[in-house]
Amino acid sequence: MSLLKLFNCHLIVTVSLFTQAESANEYFTTRWLRCTYKSPDLSDMVYTDNYHFNKYLFIQFNSTLGKYVGFNECGMRNAEYWNNDTRILQGERGDVDRFCKHNARNYDSAVRSKAVKPNVKLSSVTRAGGRHPAVLMCSAYEFYPPHIKVSWLRDGKLMTSKVTSTMEMADGDWYYQIHSELEYSPKSGEKISCMVEHASFSKPMIYDWDPSLPESERNKIAIGASGLVLGIVLAAAGLIYYKKKSEGRILVSN
Ligand SMILES: *[C@@H]1O[C@H](CO)[C@@H](O)[C@H](O)[C@H]1NC(C)=O
Ligand SMILES: *[C@@H]1O[C@H](CO)[C@@H](O)[C@H](O)[C@H]1NC(C)=O
Numbered sequence: 001m002s003l004l005k006l007f008n009c010h011l012i013v014t015v016s017l018f019t020q021a022e023s024a025n026e027y028f029t030t031r032w033l034r035c036t037y038k039s040p041d042l043s044d045m046v047y048t049d050n051y052h053f054n055k056y057l058f059i060q061f062n063s064t065l066g067k068y069v070g071f072n073e074c075g076m077r078n079a080e081y082w083n084n085d086t087r088i089l090q091g092e093r094g095d096v097d098r099f100c101k102h103n104a105r106n107y108d109s110a111v112r113s114k115a116v117k118p119n120v121k122l123s124s125v126t127r128a129g130g131r132h133p134a135v136l137m138c139s140a141y142e143f144y145p146p147h148i149k150v151s152w153l154r155d156g157k158l159m160t161s162k163v164t165s166t167m168e169m170a171d172g173d174w175y176y177q178i179h180s181e182l183e184y185s186p187k188s189g190e191k192i193s194c195m196v197e198h199a200s201f202s203k204p205m206i207y208d209w210d211p212s213l214p215e216s217e218r219n220k221i222a223i224g225a226s227g228l229v230l231g232i233v234l235a236a237a238g239l240i241y242y243k244k245k246s247e248g249r250i251l252v253s254n
Contacts, residue, residue, distance in 0.1 A: 027053065027054060028052075028053075028054055029051065029052065029053055030051075030052045031049070031050065031051050031052075032048075032049075032050040032052065033047070033048075033049055033050075033095075033099065034047070034048045034050065035047055035099070035100035035101075035103065035104055036048070037100075037104060040108070040112065042100075042101050042104055042105065042108070045063075045096055045100050045101055045104065046062070046063055046064050046096075047061075047062075047063040047092075047095055047096045047099070047100045048060055048061060048062050048063070049061040049092060049095075051075070056071075056072070057071055058070065058071050058072045058074055058075035059071065059074075059075035059078050059079055060075075061082075061092045063092070063093060063095075063096045066089070066093055067079070067083045067089065068082045068083050068092075111145050111199070112199060114144060114145075115143075115144060115145060115198070115199045115200035116142065116143055116144040116175065116200055117143060117198070117200040117201065118140035118141060118142065118143035118148065118196060118198055118200070119140070119141045119142050119143075120138065120139070120140050120141075120194065120196055120205070120207050121138075121139045121140075121141070122136065122137070122138055122139075122194055122207055122209050123136070123137050123139070124136055124137070124211075125137050125181065133162075133183050133184055133185045133186075134183070134184055134185070134186045135181060135182065135183050136152075136181070136182045136184070136192065136194075136209060137179060137180070137181050137182075138150055138152070138179070138180045138181075138182070138194035138196075138207070139177065139178070139179045139180075140177060140178050140179075140196055140198075141175075141177045142171070142175045142176075142177070143175060143176055143177075143198060143200065144174055144175055144176065144200075145176075145199060146168040146170070146176040147168070147198075147199065148168060148176070148178055148196065148197065148198045149195075149196070149197040149198075150165060150178060150180040150194065150195070150196055150197075151163075151180075151194075151195045151197075152180070152182045152192065152193070152194060152195070153191075153192070153193040153194075153195055153206065154184070154190055154191070154192055155190055155191050156191070156193075159182065159184070162182060162183035162184060163180060163181070163182050163183075164180070164181045165178065165179070165180040165181070166178055166179045166180075180194070186211065191208060191209075192208070192209040192211070193206045193207060193208045193209065194206070194207045194209070195207075
């Protein structure tokens, strides 16, 4: 018996499955199979089989739970029915290896070896009309593959409010860039950081914001300091040279 026949909610399913996408008034049933993992050895693989009616997820198999869970009356009825059938459950549970790990092994080895670490920059954004609230920008450049997660931390805790992020933007040369903006009210003594998660990193990377000076000011100071060091070195060299010369002269006159 196919999964389709097991649906009890004929009204929804028949209407949606046999409707062509011709106008905005029609219904869609979509089934998404998702394989989610972080570890290169695929040991943390989670497989979910998701049934949506329009955008609403109404039933899901989740390999961590090892069974179906329904999210509305129709979903719950089917979950009860399918969870009672060991053949269906064994098939779904087996798909973690058969479907997810099998495909991930192929795709992962093809992509992971080509992963390129993002170049991450933190900067403060000056907005017209005053300085408050403060706006910081975390930009990641020149990375591959495009999938990336950029988030903000305040004293190590995830910040969710007032974060706007662009999509991963293609540079046109296989590399991507992304920009995330944080609007916040600065407090003294706090630490604001940008956290970047990407396939090229073995763990999330955290970049701390140094609020002491804006970047352009820091650059000016760095140039000034280099000039000062160079000046001191030249002056010292000159002094040593002068001393050696004058000592030599004294020796000769003696
Ligand atoms: C699968 O179930 C586990 C345990 O309840 C949960 O932590 C995880 O978020 C679920 N995965 C998805 C994709 O829903
Ligand atoms: C579950 O299976 C048992 C035994 O096969 C059956 O008696 C019962 O009616 C089933 N329940 C559902 C909800 O299909």
